[in-house]
Amino acid sequence: MEETVKILLCEDDENLGMLLREYLQTKGFATTLCPDGEAGFKEFTKNKYDIAVLDVMMPKKDGFTLAQEIRQQTADLPIVFLTAKTLKEDILEGFKIGADDYITKPFSMEELVFRVEAILRRVRGKKTKESTMYHIGKFTFDTQKQLLTIGDEQTKLTTKENELLALLCAHANEILQRDFALKTIWIDDNYFNARSMDVYITKLRKHLKEDPQIEIINIHGKGYKLIVPDMD
Template sequence: MKDKKLKILLVEDDTNLGFLLFEFLESNGFDVKLYRDGISGLNGFFSSEFDFCIFDVMLPQMDGFTLAENIREKNKKVPIIFLTARSMKEDKLKGFRIGIDDYITKPFDEDELLFRIRSILNRVNNIASSETQQEYKLGNIIFDVQNQVLKIDSESKRLTTKESKVLAMLARSENKIVNRDEIMKEVWGETDYFIGRSLDVFISKLRRHLQADPRIKIETIPTVGVILSISEE
């Protein structure tokens, strides 16, 4: 029996580019569903199951940011790549705050897109297989890695995929400095200024999530890394 093809949701309003990407991805073994606007793409996502999403940022009816936000509300794990003709720092940070996995700026080489897709899929699979410890006790908080949930007394707080990945790296190395570049490479697949800024945003979010127990501290060591520590009673 043949392996099941990975299913990609492609939302691109440029007719020529959309067709070229559809044909290219199909020829490389993916099962691709193409939509031309954000609303159709959103309806398509919820009418089927997808393993990967590729969205243009500037879409009619619903832009890529809003499309990704709607999907992230229901699905924290599916990888998302943005295609954009804009390289503004603010756009990239906005996308990473939403929880997308990568950006690729037009014009781009199709092989580069394929490399990024496979890199993200490999990273997701490697992280999933390496998480042998399913729970961490962080002070009075239980971190359920598999379900991406923080359990605080009788309450639960769901994390995004990237928040969970960053916290898992810190929890695995409690009281030890984790190199910033290592975090970026494992969670984002690469390192650059924009990803570094995005990492800072995620660290701030994790601090807020964990503030229910004041003994838990996430400290940033400038130019070096990040350390998760829990003080004694």
């Protein structure tokens, strides 16, 4: 059974903090809310967390200072900054400290969840050996070698094709949410990246056309679904 993800949430806006904590908890994340940077650091030293979500502008200790102190203790804890600032210098400062992502207010709660899930997926991908071989109908897909094989014919996939097909396989016969795929692979779900993903979906359909039982279908307003009989 997979362990519950623990989030350290530091936000000085009481109403926003409570809303975020409640929403994250409804999504299955065990979330601890701290009202300022000092309380956040004390909580960090007392308990083990999987990811930290830090507001930049907080009393007693700001998010940048808190992140620096966390980084002095560990390089492994993913950090996401929440901020009303949009200045390039501030964003760069966050990444220099060691932030994994940066979300500008106002943002949707769904966006925060997508970002958190994307980061955790990348972190877990580095720490654990995920399934590297899929059987897709008549095809064999080796994610490590980026090879799609049917009979004696092999196709070497590009990195983006490989990542997108791996995501589709991980969600085979289920809806792969468009926003989740964009933020997992492209990091940003802007218009240009969305168009880019559409192009890669078209390429994958061409690669898989030799097996008529396999389909990648559009789910309007949601994303894509890889239809595969007896997926393993």
